[in-house]
Amino acid sequence: MRPTIAGVVLRMPYWVFTASLAAIFVFPLAWTAVSSVSPHAGTNQVDGWGFGNYVTLAQYQAGVWRYLFNSAFVSLLTVALTLLVSLLGGYAFARFRFPGRNLLFVATLAILMVPYATLLIPLYVLLDYVGLTNSLVGVALVLTMFQLPFATFMMRISFEAIPRELDEAARVDGCSPFHVLRQVLLPSVKPGLITVGLFAFLAAWNDFMAPLILVNDSDRVTLPLAVANLRGQVQGVVDYGATEAGVVVLALPCAILFLILQRHYVRGFMSGAIKG
Amino acid sequence: MVTKVRRNRDAAAGWLFASPTAVFVVLLFALPLVLVFKMSASRWPLLAGDQGVNFPDNYVKAVENRFFVDSIVFTLKYTFLATVLLLALGLGLALLVQESSRWRNLLRVSFLIPSALGLASASLLFYVLYSPLAGPLAPVMEDLGISFLGTPNMALGSTLFLIVWRYAGFYMLLMLVGLQSVPSEVYEAAHLDGATRWQQFRRVTLPLLRPTLALTTVLCVTGSLLAFEQFYILTKGGPDNSTVSVVQLIYTVAFQGQNDLGVAAALSVIALFALVVINVAQLRAFRYEGT
Numbered sequence: 001m002r003p004t005i006a007g008v009v010l011r012m013p014y015w016v017f018t019a020s021l022a023a024i025f026v027f028p029l030a031w032t033a034v035s036s037v038s039p040h041a042g043t044n045q046v047d048g049w050g051f052g053n054y055v056t057l058a059q060y061q062a063g064v065w066r067y068l069f070n071s072a073f074v075s076l077l078t079v080a081l082t083l084l085v086s087l088l089g090g091y092a093f094a095r096f097r098f099p100g101r102n103l104l105f106v107a108t109l110a111i112l113m114v115p116y117a118t119l120l121i122p123l124y125v126l127l128d129y130v131g132l133t134n135s136l137v138g139v140a141l142v143l144t145m146f147q148l149p150f151a152t153f154m155m156r157i158s159f160e161a162i163p164r165e166l167d168e169a170a171r172v173d174g175c176s177p178f179h180v181l182r183q184v185l186l187p188s189v190k191p192g193l194i195t196v197g198l199f200a201f202l203a204a205w206n207d208f209m210a211p212l213i214l215v216n217d218s219d220r221v222t223l224p225l226a227v228a229n230l231r232g233q234v235q236g237v238v239d240y241g242a243t244e245a246g247v248v249v250l251a252l253p254c255a256i257l258f259l260i261l262q263r264h265y266v267r268g269f270m271s272g273a274i275k276g
Numbered sequence: 277m278v279t280k281v282r283r284n285r286d287a288a289a290g291w292l293f294a295s296p297t298a299v300f301v302v303l304l305f306a307l308p309l310v311l312v313f314k315m316s317a318s319r320w321p322l323l324a325g326d327q328g329v330n331f332p333d334n335y336v337k338a339v340e341n342r343f344f345v346d347s348i349v350f351t352l353k354y355t356f357l358a359t360v361l362l363l364a365l366g367l368g369l370a371l372l373v374q375e376s377s378r379w380r381n382l383l384r385v386s387f388l389i390p391s392a393l394g395l396a397s398a399s400l401l402f403y404v405l406y407s408p409l410a411g412p413l414a415p416v417m418e419d420l421g422i423s424f425l426g427t428p429n430m431a432l433g434s435t436l437f438l439i440v441w442r443y444a445g446f447y448m449l450l451m452l453v454g455l456q457s458v459p460s461e462v463y464e465a466a467h468l469d470g471a472t473r474w475q476q477f478r479r480v481t482l483p484l485l486r487p488t489l490a491l492t493t494v495l496c497v498t499g500s501l502l503a504f505e506q507f508y509i510l511t512k513g514g515p516d517n518s519t520v521s522v523v524q525l526i527y528t529v530a531f532q533g534q535n536d537l538g539v540a541a542a543l544s545v546i547a548l549f550a551l552v553v554i555n556v557a558q559l560r561a562f563r564y565e566g567t
Contacts, residue, residue, distance in 0.1 A: 018372065018379075022386040025441065029389065031412055032401055040410060089297035096290025097283070104294060107301050114309065115502050115551055117523045118544035121530055121537060122308035122315060125325075145304040152297060177289045206394020208505050213531065224396040228509055231403070240410035243400055250397040258392035262385075269449050 029251065036244035053241035057249070060230055060242065062219045064249065067226040070136055071205060074222055077140035078204035079197050082147045086196055087189070089148075090155025091181055095167065105152070112149045120213045127214060134217045142214065143204045151196045154268065158192030159185065195264045202254055223250055312548075315541035322535035334542035338529075341539070343517065347525045354432065354521065355500035361440050362496050363489070366447025371477075373448070374455055388445035395442060399509035402438040406510075428518035431511045435519065438506060447492055454488025455481070490562040494555060501551060522547055 036053050058064045092098070093105055123142055124133060132138030166188075167180045175183070211222045221229070227246030231238045258265060317331035338344065369387055373380040390398065405411050406424035417423065424434040458481065466476045482489075504523040507513055513520040513528075520528075526547065530540035 018383055021369075021372075022383050025386050025390055025445070028401055028405055028441065029393075032404065035410075035412075085296040085300060088293040092290045092293035092297070096286050096293065098287040098290030098294065101290065101294070104298055104301065107306065108297060111301070111305050113552065113555070114305075115523065115544065115547050117502070117504070117526045118312055118548045119305070119308050121526070121540050121544055122311035123304065125311060125315070125537065126308055141300075142304060145300050148297065148300060177293070181293075202392065202394075206396060208394070208396035208509075213527070224394060224400075227400055228396065238407075238409075240404050240407055243404055244410075247397050247401045247404070250400075251393050254392040254394070254397075255389065258389070259385075262388075266449065269453050 029255075032244050033248055036241065036248050040241070053239075053245040054249075056239060056242040057227075057230070057245040060226070064223075064226070064246075066219060067221065067223040068249070070220060071223040074136050074140050074143065074211070075201050075204040077137065078143045078147065079200045081140065081144040082151050082200040083193055083197055085144065086148065086151035086155045087181075087193065089152045090159050090189070090192075091185070093152070093156045094159035095164075096177075105156075108152050109149050111146065116146070116209055120209060124213055133214055134220055136215075136220060136222075139207075139211050139214050139222070140204070142210050143207055144200075146210075147196075147200045147203060150199060150268070154192050154196050155189065158189040162188045191264065191267065194261065195268045198257060198261050198264055199268055201257065205254065206250075312541050312544055315538055316545045318538055320536070320538035320541065322531065322537055330538070334536075334538040335546075337536075337539045338542040338546060341525070341529070341543075343520050343525050344543075346517070347520045347522050350519060351501060351503065351522045354435075354503060355497055357432075357436055358439055358500040358503075359493060359496045361436060362443055362447050363492055365440060365444045366451045366492065367485075369444060369448040370451035370455055374452065384445075384448075387448055390442050390444075391446045391449075393442065395505045396509060398438060398442045399506050402434070402441075403510050406434055425511055426515060428515060431515060431519050435506050435510055438510060439500075443496075447496070450492050450495075451485070451488060454485050457488075458484045486562065490559070493562075494558055497558065498551065498555065501554070502547075 037051060038049055089108070093101065120142075127133045127135075127138045127142075132141070162185060167184055170180045170184045171177075206224060207222070208224050208228070211225050215221050215225075218229070223246070227243060227250060230242055230246060315326075316334055317329055319327035319330045319333070321327065373384045373387070393401070408414055408417050408423065411417070411424075413422070423430060425431045462480055462484070463476060466480050471479065502523050503521045504527065507519050507521050507524050508527070511519040513524055522543070526540050526543045528534075529543060530537055
């Protein structure tokens with residue numbers, strides 16, 4: 001059916017309403033991106049367009065590259081550990097019967113029930129005891145633990161969705177459980193792994209509280225903390241321009257990953273809703 | 277015999293594959309959970325470490341902290357408002373974009389994009405946006421007498437706006453998943469019976485959406501009760517300590533000024549129990565209403 005002119009006119013309020021709604025969600029991001037390269041008050045960049053704010057950001061304390069490296073290191077290590085642990089764990093929970101299986105699974109999900117701060121304070125003491133405070137590895141270990149409820153659950157249902165006959169046939173042919181995992185099942189759980197990896201990356205890249213509590217050394221903090229510290233460093237004067245630049249650098253990888261992997265992001269919610 | 281050997285081998289393999297999970301859960305979850313109880317019953321300054329049992333001093337100090345009651349009242353108020361706003365908006369947006377079309381898909385993506393940002397990044401973004409010096413409204417703010425973070429109510433409202441902006445798309449997505457699980461035959465039947473759109477929504481959609489509403493309520497309440505970044509970064513607990521959340525209080529006691537991990541641990545234990553009680557109560561409420 002072709003839209004008639006009357007139909008289009010009647011739909012006008014709908015278009016205006018939904019478009020303004022969308023604008024409210026997009027505007028803050030768009031404004032920040034534009035204003036980070038434009039001249040305005042409250043920044044070190046008052047004359048002309050350009051990347052002055054990014055230069056300020058780049059030269060802040062240990063330099064933005066240092067913080068970017070720290071963030072990338074923590075995020076990638078968290079993703080790698082989460083993928084490895086949840087792949088093996090999901091396989092164990094979905095395919096093997098062993099004593100303590102249900103207890104361990106429930107304990108893993110129980111991580112969700114405990115407030116973040118309740119765990120971070122004793123974790124600070126424990127990591128200090130083994131010399132892992134002020135360490136990016138320590139932060140990644142803690143972030144991996146916080147990812148496990150979602151990741152283990154996701155991988156378990158990914159394995160359970162594969163027909164058992166597939167691995168049983170391979171087992172009869174004399175394959176070890178590890179071979180079955182690597183050669184038979186791995187390709188089928190790849191979508192689950194992508195979802196788990198995406199969530200782990202977004203959580204680790206954006207996490208604020210774990211590095212805030214576990215890292216004291218200002219050279220070892222991650223980017224969100226560095227950008228937050230940026231405010232009020234220079235004699236209490238806030239450099240809003242450099243803060244905007246920092247937000248753009250923080251948001252860009254997330255927005256790009258999100259747009260590319262949207263499908264996998266949505267699946268993360270579907271799985272939770274089916275069982276939950 | 278063969279099956280027994282096979283079963284034992286299976287158990288061994290299962291444990292082998294589950295062992296990394298077990299190591300993480302025991303060392304980084306169970307152990308800290310035990311430790312936080314021990315810390316809450318011990319004198320434990322940040323730098324000096326364990327100074328021996330002093331139960332129940334930390335709990336007394338925690339309850340007597342001058343922000344204890346204020347932070348609980350504020351956190352509950354914030355949680356109530358955030359949950360009502362996010363669930364209503366999440367459901368509203370989901371109904372708006374429920375059926376697929378090119379325009380609605382575009383709307384969905386624009387609502388969802390803020391969800392990709394971290395809460396810390398979003399808080400920093402709004403810190404600039406609300407600034408009387410550099411924000412987009414800066415030129416007119418003074419003339420109109422607006423100050424986004426200047427009064428307790430404005431600070432709360434501004435934080436809620438930030439949270440709605442960041443999370444509305446996220447809750448829309450959860451609601452969409454729930455809406456998809458309602459079979460279309462039910463709507464057709466309601467339509468044939470002459471139900472109006474509002475009746476359909478009240479009598480069909482809402483009841484069938486109950487599991488989703490339960491899930492989103494628990495998620496939103498838990499998340500809001502544990503709010504930290506938005507207050508630590510955006511309002512810094514101000515003005516006049518009017519926006520200090522419970523978790524922020526725990527952080528302050530542990531690492532800023534008092535440096536008392538024992539009292540912070542006591543506060544954490546109290547928060548843990550409160551959260552468990554509130555979540556159990558919510559799940560029960562949803563179950564009873566359902567029967």
